[in-house]
Amino acid sequence: DRLIEMGVMYTWFHVYRPMGPQASPELCLTPEQQKRARQFVVDMRVKKPIIIVDAYFDGEGDALCPAATGITNHINPWGDVEPCPIIQFSTDSIHTPGKTIKEKISGSAFLQDFRKLASETTRGCIVLERPDLLAELVEKHGAKDVTARKTAMSELGAMTVRTSQFNPGNEIPEKSWAYRIAKRFWFNDFGVYRGKDHQSNSAPAVLAKQTTPPASEPPLVELEC
Ligand code: SF4
Numbered sequence: 001d002r003l004i005e006m007g008v009m010y011t012w013f014h015v016y017r018p019m020g021p022q023a024s025p026e027l028c029l030t031p032e033q034q035k036r037a038r039q040f041v042v043d044m045r046v047k048k049p050i051i052i053v054d055a056y057f058d059g060e061g062d063a064l065c066p067a068a069t070g071i072t073n074h075i076n077p078w079g080d081v082e083p084c085p086i087i088q089f090s091t092d093s094i095h096t097p098g099k100t101i102k103e104k105i106s107g108s109a110f111l112q113d114f115r116k117l118a119s120e121t122t123r124g125c126i127v128l129e130r131p132d133l134l135a136e137l138v139e140k141h142g143a144k145d146v147t148a149r150k151t152a153m154s155e156l157g158a159m160t161v162r163t164s165q166f167n168p169g170n171e172i173p174e175k176s177w178a179y180r181i182a183k184r185f186w187f188n189d190f191g192v193y194r195g196k197d198h199q200s201n202s203a204p205a206v207l208a209k210q211t212t213p214p215a216s217e218p219p220l221v222e223l224e225c
Contacts (some may be wrong), residue, residue, distance in 0.1 A: 010051035013041050014071035019086045021151055031167050038172050045176045048053040052064040059183035061171035065125055068118035068209060069192050073105055081105060086127055088152050089143035113173045118194045124166025129203035133157035163203045
């Protein structure tokens, strides 16, 4: 309400990712907190005269990653092309001569492999869910750490598997017909997750396996001869 009083016309909702040299993973949202944040956004979109942008869900409430779907990539201040603003590794620069920016983004083997890995692993955020797989991808492509601090790989290595916006069975569809239509045309997964199984490598699947107690051994039965 305060933002509306101040004349603000739109706002972005982002959810914390524990990146950087002084990350605070304790501030990451739990699945329940993430769900409440999503419900708040969906509710306010039909109640308040302000546009609310979030980047993690389609109109049906299914999670998505904008970098995996190819909706967004990021170019840093030095011209390096990154999968997204928090994945600060790159194999391509806008300053390299001979190719257009479009060719550098759509033709980049690193970005293509990133989209494949991210979309096959989870509908959520691969940085949060599987930093280990992301680190392997960075190494495979020899992608450069394009941060000023040059510690991005050790930061990635320190991360653990944690949940993100992907929370199967708890999808919250848009109530607003305007957002539903807008997302139907301009912000959805564009089919990149079709036919992909997220029940093995996503964080919900991995964490469920870690918490499932091992099956107890069946009792021995004496065989009669
Ligand atoms: S990898 Fe995570 S932070 Fe990056 S665009 Fe996808 S969901 Fe957002």
